[in-house]
Amino acid sequence: MDKNDLTRELSRITETDDIFKQPDIAHIFIHHHKVIQSHLLPGLKVDVKEFKDHIEVNTIVEKNVKIDKPVHMCFGMIPEEGIQKMIIKNEIQENASASFLAHCAFPNAVDIQHIMDGTIKVGKNARYRYLERHVHGFHGGVKVYPHAKILLSESARFYSEFELIKGRAGLIDINYEASCEADSVLEMITRISGKGDDQIMIKEIGHLIGERARGFLSSRVAATGNTRAEVYNKLTASAAYARGHVDCTEIIKDNGIVSAIPIVEVNHPKAHITHEAALGSVDSKQLQTLMARGLSEEAATDLIIKGLLS
């Protein structure tokens, strides 16, 4: 496949064909360790270094620049086997705002590793949304390691969503750790559906180190088949008026096993953090309500899970 074929294939799988017709939408397509297509906008700088065994992508949204429409980043591999390793640095400078939508596609994976080591810096009063959507095949042969360190400056806002609902998760090992200065806002939401023998590990940590910093960590996992899922969410608060909440809901079906460890740690008398966790089978009343409308237990369970992960 040449670059055009790969671009077409990745855009088809990730349903991003439309973006090519719109000049006000920036995008960058990376297959394996090569950029195969890109389109940038003023104020958005992307510096790429391609290596044989990895790729480095440094992105900067310059000071005071507002990018209205989401920047599409499409990462993936069409072959059945291989390793895609990405070193990512994203910087959203002071007063800037941008939303990045990362599509990660491994439709034919039999033995693929997707490794992302990221550093995200959100400047003073800047806004950054990062949505990562995975499209995997049905073999479960993907190992995904998204790891990132996130730094939020004063009054910065960072919102992230990680979603893997289509196809098999394979092995997912998420490890995000954020540090939040005064008046900043951190929101990290993860939604994953595990099937077959999938293994899901989620580790999300937020440190509210500045006064009035706020944090919210949310995970939604459906573990069906023989899926094993472990969720470790930790929020610490060490400054006055820091506020936070950790929320885990994990549903199991068949032989799925889930464990969740929500940790809250408060080191300041004027800080406040709460947590809630619900693990187990589908709620009986929810299930029976749908069954009383004529849905089979299987169909009702699927609908409840679909809603939870939507």
Next chain:
Amino acid sequence: MKNILEVKDLSLSLNGRNILKNINMEVWEGYVHAIVGPNGAGKSTLASAIMGLEGYRHYSGSIQFKGKNISKLSIDERARMGITFGWQEPARYEGLLIRDFLKAAAGNKNNDFIHEQLERVGLDPDEYANRAVDKTLSGGERKKVELASILAMDPDLVLLDEPDSGIDVETLDKMFEVIKEQRKKKRTIILITHSLAVLKQADHAFIFCNGEILKKDVAKKVIPYFKNKCLPCKHKNIPEEEGVQLG
């Protein structure tokens, strides 16, 4: 009168306590029926047993729907025969859209049909169809969504447990309109209630006390009895000692 539902010699114990004691009742097709009585009388337990809810299926005796014994059928099998149940406090679903919730009940009919059902219960489809059936809905809104999903299913027999619980006057009026509309369509409704206002919507009523049917008659005749002798309940748990004739 044609019976759509017949309960024969039904007894049910929960945690060693006899909640329903040899219940016999016939429910006429196309009418609105009320099961009234004080808290703990066994009204909701009977409705749960009719629907076959979890924990309420180990009864003795039989329940026949459209002439068929449904005692061994699961909830969804009973629903597919035409029975459904509206909960006193309906379940909430994170992320599940009202549109999809109603579609599931309607057998995936189109959006126009779903919007019609929302309008029938006084909910603006533009505002509600794409909202989730979650805790952002008020109690009254959730009750209306429950009613809309029942209308979308269009069952032959509806069991409504405490339909007036937690809702405002306007919503209650809307619910009564829907009940009247269903009566016109010859659908059968069983209202589980201890409210006089709800009882007044019924054609026929059963008074429950201490797991037994204390009285059954047309609603107009039951209303004065219920009003005078059951509000407040003078014979709770001791109907026999009061010398009341059962049946």
